[in-house]
Amino acid sequence: MRRIRTTTVTVLTAVLALSAGCAAKEDTASPSAPRTIKAVPGCGKAAWTDPADRAPDRAPARCDKGTPAPAPLKKRRTLTVATGTLNAEYVAPLRLAIEKGEFKKEGLDVELKVLPTPEALPLLAKGDLDTLWAAPEAAVVNGINGGFPIRWVAGNFSPDPESKSGLWVRLKKGESASSASLKGSRMGTMIGKGSVIMYPMDSSFASHGADMNSVAFQQLGSADVLTALTGGGVDSAWLLDPVWRRVDGDKKYAFLGGQPQGEPLGGALYGPNLLRKDPDAGVAFLRAYTRTVNTYFRGDYKADKAFVTELAKLLKVDAKILTSVPSLRMDWEIRKGTTDRLQKSYRDAGVTKGAPLPEDRIVDRTLYAEAVGHRPGNAS
Structure with a gap:
């Protein structure tokens, strides 16, 4: 329990520091102006699912392999992404996107940095980090409630029906x-x-x-x-x-x-750099990520022995251990109401205070919608 208490104090201290000097209390996380969304070849109706659909057997959104195609930025950009580990399977799409040059195709040089969420949050909020590959944990909710301009912008995975994790x-x-x-x-x-x-x-x-x-x-x-x-x-x-x-x-x-099937509980968190200062780079990052999922992580990707060997080497894990559990259902979308359900559990556990935040204070689906060419109004 001491570890939990220390983490909470660390985050609350960071929240107070940022609220006092580095960020205003008002909501400054969302993009400053509406963005034009164009149709994306290879990304049809299957590239978006109704966020309210929580069916366990829901097929995750997918575009054709190799899509959405790269749309290189006019000016090359270096992004720093924090993650709690480099070896977990849910980080594999990021690792592979770097390995296969998918980010470079977008004009992005992506650097991964191992940092626990409590340490990464204030850095993300101040712009010292561009992305946090984690989850909307209680520390994130407390941070946003205290003024952090952060949003959960893309999902990561949900478990296979055969998983008993x-x-x-x-x-x-x-x-x-x-x-x-x-x-x-x-x-x-x-x-x-x-x-x-x-x-x-x-x-x-x-x-x-x-x-x-x-x-x-x-x-x-x-x-x-x-x-x-x-x-x-x-x-x-x-x-x-x-x-x-x-x-x-x-x-x-x-x-x-x-973990509920068909409902990702983590993924990409953006701060002010990619939400407001450079949303083009924010979309480019998600375009490379979704392209990697569409190309390499379709269905039971562990059925491909050659790919398992490549993935095991990249993650530095034994291939036998990797194949001892089912493939993850890689999924960049965020379900409607997930943050409401998360906040209820945090209140039940006594780790958050105050009124629950509305979903739009924590979630922003517009960037991955743009990456796959989904126009607002086609679904909620």
Whole structure:
């Protein structure tokens, strides 16, 4: 709990500092003027889905391979992108876009920098960073509420239906997955209460007779979460890819739920540089990103052994580990209401204060809409 509290204090201190001197309280994140959106060859109706569609089997938006085509900026631009890790699979589209020269085709030189979200947020808000590849965590909501000119502008992925990354419980005698009670239990997790994972976790708790206040959280290192669950140190745990494979099929354990299918919970966050100062570069970045997804991450991309070998080398992970879990559903779109559901879970966890922010204070879909040629009015 000490780690969570320290993180919250760090972010709140940064918010106060920026609000006092570096940014005004008024909303300054959205582009200053409406932008012209042109049709994009290769990106038809399938390049946009209704944001209100939350069907688990919803097909993610896609353009043809190799599209949207590059539209190089008149002046070359260097962008610095912060991410919490370089080796996670959800970062693969960025890594591959750099490797394949997709950003360079747009006139962008993209540099990745490893930084945790609390440290990156004030830098993004001041313009010292251009993009944060993360999630609209509680720290982001608190930052925007305090004056940070930041928006969530693109999604990253949702899980495959076969994935069991998420909440696992050690069953008591006579319990099943449906009857397992979490009230009064101890839960092990690497993730603090300010994480977006609180949203699916909150739902799982409610389905099993518990809430945020009736479960004791124990924050553990990545190597300790599984050991604590199997050794009896905790009653439940949030197991990530590919760790959950270690208990899958063992009748002593049950999977209670993970990230909602068809609903990305992270992706690209922009600050004032790409939202207002240089939205052309902001669109160019998303155009390269969506082109990379359309070209290399369609469907079950892990079925291609040669691509898996290339991806494993790029991410510096074992190819066998990479293929031990299903392909992610790479998805650049943001679902309607996701930030409302996230904020509810943060309030339940006690990590945000004040009235919930409306979606348009956190989300901006206009830049990826422009990248794929979606005109406003065709869908919400």
